[in-house]
Amino acid sequence: MDTLKYLLYGFGILYCLTGMLHLAPSGQVNYTMNKEFVRYAKVFPFASFGYTPDPVNYRFVVGISQLVAGVLLIWGPLRARQTSGVILLVEMIGAVWTLTSLGEQLPSVLFPMWCGIGLFALLVSKGSKMKLD
Numbered sequence: 625m626d627t628l629k630y631l632l633y634g635f636g637i638l639y640c641l642t643g644m645l646h647l648a649p650s651g652q653v654n655y656t657m658n659k660e661f662v663r664y665a666k667v668f669p670f671a672s673f674g675y676t677p678d679p680v681n682y683r684f685v686v687g688i689s690q691l692v693a694g695v696l697l698i699w700g701p702l703r704a705r706q707t708s709g710v711i712l713l714v715e716m717i718g719a720v721w722t723l724t725s726l727g728e729q730l731p732s733v734l735f736p737m738w739c740g741i742g743l744f745a746l747l748v749s750k751g752s753k754m755k756l757d
Contacts, residue, residue, distance in 0.1 A: 628746075631742070631746055633697075635709075635712070635739075635742065636698035637694065637698070638739070639690045639694030640691055640698075643686075643687045643692070643693075643694055644687070646687025647684065658680070661680070663726060664682065665682055668682070669718065689711060690712070693708035693709075694708075694712075697709065712743055716736045719736035
């Protein structure tokens with residue numbers, strides 16, 4: 625198994641897990657996520673144009689997109705892997721932008737930043753060779 629396969633599977637598993645956490649129906653995770661997405665909705669990129677998403681729907685869309693993109697990174701065909709990599713990269717850019725807009729400290733911004741850098745490096749260096757045998 626080469627490094628590309630490990631990276632794709634690692635990112636796929638990571639985003640499947642985070643997507644499932646966003647979709648958690650009850651418990652402490654649900655309560656914490658709801659509070660955080662209320663904050664995130666206030667600095668949504670289109671808020672300056674007058675559109676603020678419902679925090680519950682915002683969380684649901686992020687969770688579904690991460691779960692589906694994670695599954696496609698693991699088992700999808702070449703084009704689906706590339707597309708889900710781009711979708712996740714855009715989500716990570718949005719996450720970094722949201723956290724910095726909220727004035728969060730650097731440690732909380734590092735995880736989405738490094739995930740985005742990893743996805744970008746994977747797409748740029750091996751984007752045309754993401755097909756696994």
